[in-house]
Amino acid sequence: MKTISNAAGTFLTGTAIADAIMEYATALWNQRRIAFVDIPFVNGQGVIERAQFLIGWANQIATVSSRAIGSELREPATEQNLRDEAKKTIGVINAQPVETPDYTVFDTFDL
Structure with missing residues (x-):
């Protein structure tokens, strides 16, 4: 088990869930993006509840x-979803391909 701490508090959850969140958060951080996640956690009375919070850039x-x-x-579907989202995020490319510019449109000048 692992605890996840953020500005909202501390949440005790499964190791695989916490590791998947860190993987996704790192991918988002590198892209300067954020995402909303929903995970199970164990509260102070031992009851399983759910927490929703933002991860990624500046979080x-x-x-x-x-x-x-x-x-x-364990919540295998959530673990897999977080890892899938991390893989998709890592593959994000914000740049657009550029064709070779046509320099003939510029006037020539002497230095």
């Missing part, structure tokens, strides 16, 4: 390993 988060209170919290 700092940290994860810390924690001793498991019970069994490891």
Whole structure:
């Protein structure tokens, strides 16, 4: 299990979920983008709830390993979705291809 800390608080979640969030957040950070994520977490009473928050550009988060209170919290669909989104984000290219410019349109001049 790992805790995820951000401006909203600290959330105890599964290791694979936390690692996938960090992977996605890093990909978003590198692209100067943000995303909204929804994850399960274990509250202070041991009940599984959900947290929604922004990750990515200018949204700092940290994860810390924690001793498991019970069994490891897993949500394979969420883990896979976060990793898929990270892979798609890493592949984003904002630049557009440029054709070779036509320099003949400029006047010539002497230096």
